[in-house]
Amino acid sequence: MSAGDSAGLVVIGGSHAGHQVAIAARAAGFEGPITVLSDERELPYQRPPLSKAYLMGKQPREALLFRPAGFYEEQGIDMRLGVKATAIDRVAHTVSCDDGTVLPYRKLAIATGTRVRPLTVPGSEMGGVHYIRTLSDIDAILAELDRVKSVVVIGGGFIGLEGAAALKTMGRAVAVVELADRLMARGVGVTVSTYYADHHRSQGVDVRLSTGVERLTGENGHVTGVVLSGGETLPADMVIVGIGVLPNQEIAADAGIDCGNGVIVDEFAQTSDPDVLAAGDCAQFQSRFYDGPLRLESVQNATDQARTAGATIAGVEKPYDAAPWFWSDQFDLKLQMTGITAGYDQEVIRGDVAAGEFSVFYFKGDTWLGTDTVNSPANHIASRRLLDAGYRLSKAEAADEGLALKDLVKAARKGG
């Protein structure tokens, strides 16, 4: 083995999962050197506020950082910013970087996350076309925003809708164009989709469903409009694209590590190579909450899976088994989701949909898959805890407004 005593943990990626792997490995007792490689120039920062508070100027830049620089120094974590890992040599136990360095590793963690799926219609390369993924993406939006009156958001998923809500709140004319027949179709059920379409429209957002984009029009290299599949042109001096992301798995695949839709890991965040782990948006895994391979793009998944990876690296077994949860803030609505509800065949609703305070319990056959709540955090938290406990909620229980779910949590915990 060419990796000497100085070889420790190398983490590729410095976002939610990447920095958390490093911190968790240290916290679990890993004593060797730790190096985090990040191709971004910023210290690890929170991504969720980018499409919300940061875009709206409510959260200053420095308040996005997870930890100040001094924290990493104290922890003995060498943060190498603006450095991209280019190749893994599993035999030599080294990682090559685009700055020419070759780092030895004893353990390697891949936390490369995702990249945005690019818009490819004619005109996509013009100025004024933006994405929401990194801090520099938002800074580019903010740099132009003073001159912008009309924004077209392409993609009615969480990111696009959060951006749309923020920009509408900031006084811009906003349209959302979605190819599917409902909003957030991958993440939520029909009732929630419909409620959000209605709510966005009530706030003045022009929501176009079942609508594709033919091309973008422009003048002097800057976007001026979006031509829809029906032929209509929506004016736009800014376009925001939110049509999904792709896992950054190539560096693992090129090194012969098993990949599917992401780098494949087990419940200990271990890849097909015992010295290589992966966590976060880039990792594919099996979960008791879903029948099939799963790759989640969420803070919860990044954080929890990274903690597991850190523990594994330190020789501590801490299987990743938490119920998935997600959230989205749009206008004054708090949408909270738990479980994997794709493939449901029935919704059971509690609360008052029209009043914007309700919970949707999703079932496939008699099996409860998870819950979405709108402005009903207690049902979200209780659902999360019930899923964690393996509780099999019945349709009758879900429908019983008089039954407080948190009482079931107490009973489920006692039983467990």
Next chain:
Amino acid sequence: MPKVTYRHHDGSEETVEVRAGTSLMLGALTNGVDGIEAECGGSCMCATCHVYVDEGWLDKLPKVQILEDEMLDDTAAERKPNSRLSCQIEMSDSLDGIVVELPETQI
């Protein structure tokens, strides 16, 4: 700038300056005060920025809103009458000198 004292579970204290308008959660994180996770980044979603507010300061804080109240039921450490989520406490000059205790665990 107003000051906040964070008291760790072991009794040690750190006093730092936190700009008015900044949350006590961010005040801890940006000053490198350990003991707050804040997984959700201040969206009142995760209950991992739990603090116990010292007697005498509790009445000076804005009331607990329903979302925070329900999230407080999910803290890792025991919820007490003086439990708050620090992401929901905005620093102000009238809170200069506030003392909050960090629980043994956030996760």
